[in-house]
Structures are given as C-alpha cells and as structure tokens.
Amino acid sequence: MLLLGPTEPVPLDQVRRIAVAGPPGSGKTTLAAELSRRLGVPFTQFETFFHGPEWTVLPDWQEKVLAHVDGEAWAIEWQGEEVRERLTARTQVLVWLDHPRWLTTARVVTRTLRRRFGRGSAIPGGNTEGPLYTFFTDRDHIVRESWRRHSWLRARVERVLAEDRHPDLVVVRLRGQREVDAWLARSGSWLKPCTSPDWS
Template sequence: MDWNPRRITVAGVSGSGKTTLATRIAERLDLPRVEIDALFHGPGWQPRANFVAEVEAFLAGREWVIEWQYRLVREQIAARADTLVWLDLPTAVTLAQLTRRTILRRLRREELWNGNLEAPLHTVFTDPDHIIRWGIRTRNQLRELMPNIAAAHPHLRIVRLRSRRERDRWLRCTLVR
C-alpha cells in the first residue's frame, strides 16, 4: 500500500463516534492523540483561552489523530492532516447514539472535561443549545461542508464511512502498520 496515514482527523456530527474512532485509530497505528473537546471546554463549559494555541502545538507534531471540529481550528487541522475520516452515518443512528450517550453520562454523573457534567435531562426542552438539540440542528452540516473542504485541500484523502460495518471493515482491513 502506498498510502500511510500519519496525520488523521475524524469528522462526524455529534454522536457519530468521532472520539471512539479517533482513539481506535491512534491505538491501531500507535499515534499520539488528543481529545479536542478536552482542549476546548474549560470549567463551566466556557471555552478555554489557550484552545487555538494548544491545537496548533499538537498539529505541529509529525504524527497525530484529532477530531475535526470547532470552526476556530478546522481549517488548520484540514491543512495539516493527510487523511480525514468522515463518519457519515444515518441520522437515526447518530441521534440514537447521542441520546443514549447523553442520558448515560447524566445518570452516572460522569465528569467530562475540566469538571463539566452533562446538563440535566429536562433541559433538552428548555435549552436550545442542549447537546441533543444541537445534534438535531447540525445533523446535515458536514454534508454541506465536505465538497468545499475537498476542493480547498486536494492533498487531503477523505475516507467516507456510511455505516458501522464500513467503519469496522476500514479499521480492520485498511489501517495496518
């Protein structure tokens, strides 16, 4: 194989499994990885002041895996990456995964990044930015962005995975060190 991905970003809507896939890729290829949400979210869900600088420092490395999100750094990530893995799963799948994950995190009072917890479940009805409502509102966003990303970054190999089966097959058969 003449393709040897070393700087990989994983794109997908909320609930698509970006973080899980990024972790699996990093483990499989023995690459450094950072969870971009941990860099972005400070205490009280406030954006961290040094977010962009920390992402840029990570991207300066020779090899890495990171999720492709946050407008502030998407362009830098795409420009530096050699591979973008796009989890383009059906909306029903991503919304089910997002809902399940959100409920479990809340019920377990699982600490996320920098002391943050998922919002109380009832706020899905009152908070327009609740993660589940965010997932519904932005569910088609990447389908609109990808043609522009591909055109702006011809060096970037985009791997579009449309199902869990495709994702698993790609991991098993394509990513070998």
C-alpha cells in the same frame, strides 16, 4: 483529493496524521482514539483543548490545537471552525462519519443518559451534559446540537471536497457503523503502526 469508500484501501505508505469528522454522536472520538492506538500516534480529545470547568471556553484553545496539529504525527477529531482550515491542511487522511441522522441522535440520547447515571465516559473539564428534559428549554442542549450539526457537518465536508484546496488529502466516507467496522477490519494492511521516535 481522493474520496474513498469503506472497501477501498488508503493509498499511503504511512499515515501519521489522521482526523475524524462527524456530528455529535457519530463516534468520532472513539474512532480517533482507536486509530491513534493502531497507528501509535498521539491522541488528545479535542474537548480537552476547548472546554474548562462549567463549559467555559479556554482562552488559549486555538494555540493548543494548532500546536498539536503542527506535530509530526497525531489523531484528532475534525472540530473547531476557527482552526479547521489549518487542521485540514495538516491532515493526510480525513475519516468522514456520514451516519444517518437518526443514528447519531439516538447515540447522543443514550450517551447522555449513561453519563447522567455515572456509567459513561467522563467529559473533559469535569462537565456534565444537561438532563434530557431540558431539551425543550435549552436551545444548546446536546441532542438539539447533534440534530442541527448533522446537516451542517455534511455540508462542511462537501465544501472541502468541492473546493479541492487540499489536493493531497484522502477522505474516507463511512455511512453507518457497519461500514466503520468493515473499514477497520480491512485497515490492517494500510494503517500500519508508525515507526518513529516516541511522540508522547
């Protein structure tokens, strides 16, 4: 297993399967979509597999995720504890967005406000995050969830690194938006579009 920083090139001739890890508000969906575009590989937002209307959990979400990652090429968010081991085993490059907690929390607050006023990106399943005032009454409010999952996600990635069960996995750790931007700016030489049949 190889752990890289924002200035170190990914030592692979062709990246076909890439996942992005991070707590809510880290920008993992945005980055996964951008990497999908740059690599020319399919991307489906994880939430599309997981939630139906009214935040119901789709009964076949695990099968859908596993079918996606069994494909030849893809980009995806590194989510779903029940499928995470299989996802990690199929991943060539895991981009770890290890941002400061204040940054991810502030982004979640801003994103929630934008969506409440109809200016943010839509949530799959037609769902809507609760208003900010329910932060005090809803233990599963997205802002509280982002705060809780920040340390959990860091520990989860560190466990993958410590166990070293995936010796071919490349992990890129990016801390803060400046490092993300710097990594993307340098990535043209090692994140080249895949040359393969249409995967869409």
